[in-house]
Amino acid sequence: MPLPLPTSLSPSKVASFKDCALAFRFSAIDRLPEPPSPWATRGTLVHRALELLFCEEPERRSIDTALDCLARARVEMADDPEFVGLGLDADAEAAFAAEAEGHVRRYFQIEDPRAVHPIGLELRLEATVGSLTLRGVIDRLDLDADGELVVTDYKTGKVPGVNYEQSRLGGVHFYAFLCEQVLGRRPARVQLLYLQEPVAIIATPTEQSIRGLRQRTEAIWKAVETACGRDDFRPRPSRLCDYCNFQAYCPAFGGDPARATELLTAASA
Numbered sequence: 001m002p003l004p005l006p007t008s009l010s011p012s013k014v015a016s017f018k019d020c021a022l023a024f025r026f027s028a029i030d031r032l033p034e035p036p037s038p039w040a041t042r043g044t045l046v047h048r049a050l051e052l053l054f055c056e057e058p059e060r061r062s063i064d065t066a067l068d069c070l071a072r073a074r075v076e077m078a079d080d081p082e083f084v085g086l087g088l089d090a091d092a093e094a095a096f097a098a099e100a101e102g103h104v105r106r107y108f109q110i111e112d113p114r115a116v117h118p119i120g121l122e123l124r125l126e127a128t129v130g131s132l133t134l135r136g137v138i139d140r141l142d143l144d145a146d147g148e149l150v151v152t153d154y155k156t157g158k159v160p161g162v163n164y165e166q167s168r169l170g171g172v173h174f175y176a177f178l179c180e181q182v183l184g185r186r187p188a189r190v191q192l193l194y195l196q197e198p199v200a201i202i203a204t205p206t207e208q209s210i211r212g213l214r215q216r217t218e219a220i221w222k223a224v225e226t227a228c229g230r231d232d233f234r235p236r237p238s239r240l241c242d243y244c245n246f247q248a249y250c251p252a253f254g255g256d257p258a259r260a261t262e263l264l265t266a267a268s269a
Contacts, residue, residue, distance in 0.1 A: 003029055003228040008126075008133040011171035014220055019240055022257065024224075025233035026246045032263045034245045036085040038096060043156040044082060046103045046195065047122075047139060048073040050154060054118045054140065061113035066104050074100075103156055103195040110198045117143045127181035129214065132221045138175050141187075148188035151175045159194045159201075173213045176205040186210065233257075 006028045017024040026032045052069035053061055074097065077083045088096060120141035127134050140152040153172050172190035180186045192201040227233050235252040247253050249260040
């Protein structure tokens with residue numbers, strides 16, 4: 001029986017399908033609930049703190065102000081299900097807060113926020129390509145000293161190895177494509193700011209890279225359409241399986257995908 005197509009694709013969903021079609025189905029089509037993770041929740045907190053920092057006037061964008069913004073973000077998140085669901089005790093919550101503070105402090109080792117001219121924060125963009133709707137949220141869209149667009153994406157995870165660097169840049173090239181479609185301008189550069197190291201990975205979008213991104217995305221969409229039409233989403237075992245919330249329902253680990261609906265039942269109970 002054919003499965004319904006997802007209504008849109010985002011950079012994370014494109015990466016998810018490439019990593020494992022079955023996990024993509026569970027998440028994007030079946031919309032099975034996933035437990036919150038401390039890594040993702042910490043990322044949400046740090047992103048919010050930096051968003052608040054760039055709402056301040058340039059001269060106020062100091063480390064002290066950033067830490068005040070982090071404290072405000074923690075208050076906002078205190079009753080958020082994403083945070084509450086972690087079930088942290090006092091010691092774990094203190095460690096969680098300390099790690100977030102470390103990320104915020106290390107941001108200042110990458111760039112001087114007083115010299116940044118943001119024109120969009122958590123900017124939502126959407127474009128239609130054929131029958132496909134592409135959506136993305138840009139952490140920060142800036143104007144550089146020459147008046148050119150710069151796409152900035154914060155990362156709170158580890159810096160990827162050389163073999164995986166280009167795949168990570170694929171997400172920000174996706175945002176560059178959305179900028180070109182929606183704003184009519186191609187960004188002069190896209191940058192990933194890794195706050196754990198700290199390291200900046202910078203790339204320059206070109207007509208060729210944008211065209212390649214569009215072709216790859218259209219190819220993935222066709223593959224999604226085919227998989228939905230045939231109800232054929234196969235697992236792709238890899239190291240990512242260690243972090244997958246659906247492992248118990250994966251045939252690669254002796255599970256039955258049909259039983260994954262137990263998660264929906266449990267969530268509604």
